[in-house]
Amino acid sequence: MMIKRHYLAMIAVALMATSCAPLGSAPAGGQSTSPAAPSTDPKALGVALQGEPQVLITSLGLGNQPNLGGDVQGAMHQKLATLDDRGELHAQLAALPSQDNGDWVVRPDGTMQTTYRLRNDVTWHDGTPLTAKDFIFAHTVTTDPELPVSQGKVAIYIDGLDAPDDHTLVVQWSKTYPFANGIVEDDLGPLPGHLIEEVYRTDKERFQQLPFWTTGFVGVGPYQMDEWVLGSHMTVKAYDRFYAGRAKIDTITFRFVENAPTVVANLIAGALDGAIPAAMDFQQSFLVKTEWDILG
Template identity: 35%
Template sequence: MTLKTLLAGAAAGALLTSPAAAERGSDGEVRILYHQAPSILNTYLSSGTKDVQAASLVLEPLARYDETATLVPYLATEVPTLENGGVSEDLTTITWSLRDDILWSDGTPMTAEDVVFSAAFCMSPEGGCSWRSNYDGVADVTAVDEHTVRVTFDAPKPFPYGPFVGAQAPIIQKAQFEDCLGAAAVSCTEENFAPIGTGPFVVTDFRPNDVITFAANENYRDPEKPAFATVTFKGGGDEMAAARAVLETGEYDYAWNTQLAPDVLDQMAQSGEGEIIAAFGTLVERIEMNLTDPSPDLPEGERSTVAHPHPFLTEEPVRRALSMAIDRELLTEVGYGQAGRPTCNLVAAPESFASDNTACLEQDIEGARALLEEAGWTDSDGDGVREKDGERLSLVFQTSTNAVRQDFQALIKQWWSEIGVETELRNIDGSVFFGADPASPDTFQKFYADVEMYANLFDGTDPQSYLARYRCGEEPKPDTQWQGTNINRFCSEEYDALLDELAQTAEPARRQEIAKTLNDMLTADSMVIVPLVHRGRVSAKSNTLGGVVLNVWDSELWNIADWTREEG
């Protein structure tokens, strides 16, 4: 089956399989390979997908999204709604009833106090929580009793499923992390590397940026799961090696995010050891513009902070010209084929929330040149690089090390040179680029470059929390240990006011309208974010690995408790 056929079939549920019954630990070891190595296992302290997904083997939310994007209970007895009384009629509270059979992996019971603590941990201003936008608008979290938690919002919240929902907002154990609140969070190495959880596995050894070993959680709520006794979670290398290890050599059982040209993957799959799994979700490859100055001439702690605006990317005509010069159709053809779709939207899915903006899809080199010329950027000395007031249009363009991304960089550098922009390319190992080390100068959050390219996504189908990542104050900065979601340091009172309106809007059509407006403010209106490709999620699994259900709306490893070994 080719990647094209697979993506077409995914929409019809072609990836669903039924796991065979197995006893806990009876299937031995499962081997997982991520070409980006996890650097931390506390979800709240890293915005890297590889860290969130590795941690999801241990840490769980109250509810999450299944493969059909349906919200389902996990540590809660049901999903609260208006109909069942869990959401108040005035939409200001949501009350969660917890299962009474959930134990932490150390054998102690999970209670409402753990849930309350998890919110406090992420909402602490000095804690550097990467996913604080999931708690946007939360005024109070209270333990009503041992197994009931009430979340109160500061205004009516028609979509109250940010806190404790999805892989990005799990429950952590109060007893383990109570001395790690606020600024102390980043120094709690033992806790952050080996969290106690409620999931199907426990951490037995963690070597950051290398390998994690997990063992079946003996206190997991289903006595017959997980079927695997151990997990070896290897990180590092590249996409080519990861895909080959599953599809050709059979050395590994699962490879995540095999970001390779479709014909390469199809050729590998012909070896017969494994198969490609793919589906479209919310993943968008894009360029982020740094609105602050990343110059190394600034003192450490002041680079890429709002105290120092960028010398030329604060000019909208410059950002727009950079976008106009890009041929998204060609990028998609070169990098993804049928596994990609050119897009002008940050929120490209679900379709009901996607703006109809298509203006960026047509490359316009001449228009970009004219725009820069009109804005006063001219090549006065004939060296091919425009300048104005002594400032050259010269920028550093960084991304993670990846064959497709380096192809994109080369093409974009050429197009930018055609409009008079000089570009220095930088690529950084993905384990470092998407890491959580506040001391590293090379993380995408620190953003010590002018522009950077990567992709990320959001849990579920409602983009409210995702769009809230660009609220004023959510930018990474020294006093949050360089954690934060507002990567380009964008700030707009109008944008924040619309976010507040979205949070209080129940009518579906109006919610969609506001979300599209917010998307356009970041993209079409300002080009602070330059979307490139709406990417399909593409991974690889062994033919002997059963029970795998690709989920593009939550952690890709969301149902690892159901994985089994089958005869190949």
């Protein structure tokens, strides 16, 4: 059987976030063709992850491998904005504020105000609408001195947040922050207050142990948690109500693999479709690519 796979240096956003069907090629020579029946077979992707995440929201330092959580977080969660592989900024959960549209105000004393106008079609994976209060709650959590939170890159510049309505988030800045038009860090990302805020207010120790941070994660991204088998794998499935449309890949399974040789063997055998970058070094990646090229 001819095998032709594209080496996955990382999980591409295109595989996780877009549901638009690829454009078909025009028939050659002016010939007309009947459209092919859409496939009903589930589309699945298997990816190696070297190690097992201990936490999925990386800004809350509850685990000692935050990089692994960050590797899979993008499949299940989103932020105000994101950077593509060329470093270009793109809106996610809110329109990008600018001085031209009046949503980014820089005062003479260097303080600032930015207004993020949230999308009104975003829901958490349990169906609850995303609101500006979810960002305020998250900021409260990630700046709480009683929690083992990571040092925020953005939070130290923020004087306060306000939600004049469910879809408007206003941020006051204590000094000029040049990247305020698109916050891509976790410390100004949303958390589902309707699910976990009551525990946070009453028992912070239990709050840190909630299944939400791991096996019970609920986000706003293109994929939702399907299962997490400790010591084995995590499977996420396409979220039907994702605002940009259902993802084209139905499921992604992240398999926890402890060593690179096992990753290489599984990739060459076709048991896996790709690997998170840290799972293999350059030479191992080159070996896999060479084998795939030989197989066709």
